[in-house]
Amino acid sequence: MAPENAQVLTIGVDLGGTSLRVAAYTPEQGVLNSITLRTRLEAGPLAVVDDMCEAIGQLLDQYSEGRELAGIGVGSPGPLELPAGRLHHPPNLPGWDGFPLLEEMEKRLNRPVILESDANVAALAEYALGLGKTLGVESLCMLTLGTGVGNGIILDGKLWHGATGMGGEAGHMTIYPDGPLCGCGNNGCLEVCASATALVSAAERLIAAGRAPGLALLKSKCGSLTALDLAEAAQQGDADALEIYAETGRALGICLAGLINILNLPLYVVGGGVANSWDLLAPSMFEELERRSYVYALTAPGRAAAKGMPCGGTEVLSAKLGAEAGLLGACILPLHSAKASLATA
Amino acid sequence: MAPENAQVLTIGVDLGGTSLRVAAYTPEQGVLNSITLRTRLEAGPLAVVDDMCEAIGQLLDQYSEGRELAGIGVGSPGPLELPAGRLHHPPNLPGWDGFPLLEEMEKRLNRPVILESDANVAALAEYALGLGKTLGVESLCMLTLGTGVGNGIILDGKLWHGATGMGGEAGHMTIYPDGPLCGCGNNGCLEVCASATALVSAAERLIAAGRAPGLALLKSKCGSLTALDLAEAAQQGDADALEIYAETGRALGICLAGLINILNLPLYVVGGGVANSWDLLAPSMFEELERRSYVYALTAPGRAAAKGMPCGGTEVLSAKLGAEAGLLGACILPLHSAKASLATA
Numbered sequence: 276m277a278p279e280n281a282q283v284l285t286i287g288v289d290l291g292g293t294s295l296r297v298a299a300y301t302p303e304q305g306v307l308n309s310i311t312l313r314t315r316l317e318a319g320p321l322a323v324v325d326d327m328c329e330a331i332g333q334l335l336d337q338y339s340e341g342r343e344l345a346g347i348g349v350g351s352p353g354p355l356e357l358p359a360g361r362l363h364h365p366p367n368l369p370g371w372d373g374f375p376l377l378e379e380m381e382k383r384l385n386r387p388v389i390l391e392s393d394a395n396v397a398a399l400a401e402y403a404l405g406l407g408k409t410l411g412v413e414s415l416c417m418l419t420l421g422t423g424v425g426n427g428i429i430l431d432g433k434l435w436h437g438a439t440g441m442g443g444e445a446g447h448m449t450i451y452p453d454g455p456l457c458g459c460g461n462n463g464c465l466e467v468c469a470s471a472t473a474l475v476s477a478a479e480r481l482i483a484a485g486r487a488p489g490l491a492l493l494k495s496k497c498g499s500l501t502a503l504d505l506a507e508a509a510q511q512g513d514a515d516a517l518e519i520y521a522e523t524g525r526a527l528g529i530c531l532a533g534l535i536n537i538l539n540l541p542l543y544v545v546g547g548g549v550a551n552s553w554d555l556l557a558p559s560m561f562e563e564l565e566r567r568s569y570v571y572a573l574t575a576p577g578r579a580a581a582k583g584m585p586c587g588g589t590e591v592l593s594a595k596l597g598a599e600a601g602l603l604g605a606c607i608l609p610l611h612s613a614k615a616s617l618a619t620a
Numbered sequence: 621m622a623p624e625n626a627q628v629l630t631i632g633v634d635l636g637g638t639s640l641r642v643a644a645y646t647p648e649q650g651v652l653n654s655i656t657l658r659t660r661l662e663a664g665p666l667a668v669v670d671d672m673c674e675a676i677g678q679l680l681d682q683y684s685e686g687r688e689l690a691g692i693g694v695g696s697p698g699p700l701e702l703p704a705g706r707l708h709h710p711p712n713l714p715g716w717d718g719f720p721l722l723e724e725m726e727k728r729l730n731r732p733v734i735l736e737s738d739a740n741v742a743a744l745a746e747y748a749l750g751l752g753k754t755l756g757v758e759s760l761c762m763l764t765l766g767t768g769v770g771n772g773i774i775l776d777g778k779l780w781h782g783a784t785g786m787g788g789e790a791g792h793m794t795i796y797p798d799g800p801l802c803g804c805g806n807n808g809c810l811e812v813c814a815s816a817t818a819l820v821s822a823a824e825r826l827i828a829a830g831r832a833p834g835l836a837l838l839k840s841k842c843g844s845l846t847a848l849d850l851a852e853a854a855q856q857g858d859a860d861a862l863e864i865y866a867e868t869g870r871a872l873g874i875c876l877a878g879l880i881n882i883l884n885l886p887l888y889v890v891g892g893g894v895a896n897s898w899d900l901l902a903p904s905m906f907e908e909l910e911r912r913s914y915v916y917a918l919t920a921p922g923r924a925a926a927k928g929m930p931c932g933g934t935e936v937l938s939a940k941l942g943a944e945a946g947l948l949g950a951c952i953l954p955l956h957s958a959k960a961s962l963a964t965a
Binding site: 354356359363414430436437440442443451461529533537540566567568570574583584585589 | 699701704708709759771773775780781782783784785786787788789790792793794795796797804805806807874877878879881882883884885886911912913914915917918919924927928929930931934
């Protein structure tokens, strides 16, 4: 039994297609300890849930003495149906279609589990511990440019779930209606224009067409290319790599211009590995924002104040928290879950 | 002094670029009476405010006896800055840039005025008195396809304003990045792809290129074309008019697919004059939705239930209230304004 003034403890789980991480957390001390495991996809979802719950049990044994458990937060690849906590054809967890992740975890743990998509969890971390905290805003929209493009939206301090928990999928907004085919079945989604995968595909297309000699050489040296290779080439002045990043910034700008016109939030955050090359993306991105969002043009930082609007303007910034956002967000999820809302159907 | 069980009275104002309408309303009896005036744009904003306030005064003299005034609701062309109630370069009210409409009205009336964009007011009407009421949903997104394209978003029973009152401008989402130039400065907005104006422009382009003989003939007979002329031609089987409506449906579908992926609401309503030709728009629109929104593909009506999701699915429907939505919405605005929210900056 925890004493009356017991410290609050949470457990956070960052479930990915490659690895899974489990951490014990307190608001005062942050992450106390974490366990990293390989995600045994070949063994099936039940085995992966067993692995997660075993790691959770270890950390609970170690850290729950004298502390009060506020809950267990889990960030999972989507699409996730809420409040049921079921997965629907998750591209990064093949074989998990229809899997009732929340139910299976609660069955084993006999404790409250709060499940969110990984992109929502990252947005929550940025809201509560990152840029949202720094700027003191209660609403933000975050895009995570990684292997795919994740999105999380926080409105008035609450994660926006929508009617079935599938809100915040701006990664699948159409940017170019006749663009490359996306895994979701659409053409020209942001995900096929601005993810790390999309950057590499764009380079591969140029190389195949014989139009990027510098990148062809780089590829023949490295064997294969990554978004980071392209960023380094761009930093060293390779014109094709620079243009690939500029084009990514344009696609991102078109998407964000739409999100600004629709939601008019005080803060848009761009995270994930691709956002580390902010200087390569930002010029073309801001050019698109100015032209394609009159809301942005009216309310850009400084301009809103000059017009006498009582707000800090529309900020578009690269994420403050890095790769830890997923794990940290899962850890603080139980502390914010009471605020989460579903659109009443 | 109104008696204790006094009937609630509201005044609603529908301010347009051509005409303005003012109505007295009670929840029990609906619109008691309305006054329609020409909007004297040439006389300047102060004169138009005088006209509005005089009409409001007339209705108050006539109907406030024994009733309790809940407030005066005004729907105005946007962009509107809230909570200040100031206009910013409104395309349909030339010369009103920076005009403090709310302040000028409250100064004259000495009573609480609630100001919203016309598109928000129409969305509120559809929520409280139209499809939202029929389906029992608490969140919806409405697109109004008229001269321009308006948008209003209601989340959990409240109009979504965003940080500066400019949320809900999906009419300026980019559909085709290299599409026709919009008045907002962007290319390929929904507004230049799916408004009544856009339909006529598309026909004019075909006629100019000598590619629409039937429409050229129609134009030479009528002198000019309207979206309604095109709808009639399409109903009679004119292939070019049919294709113009199908293309409009595709643009609408691309926009709605994005909105569904971002917001995952239970209801999307399409209103305005163009939506009267629903049968001409719907087939291509739904085709785009199925392909471009995996959220829609998972949650279309019937499908969500079949997958065991406890919601009615994602409904996309043509508006229930017609041209009266603007005036009715303004009338009920004072009854709902306490619920409106601004994203805390």
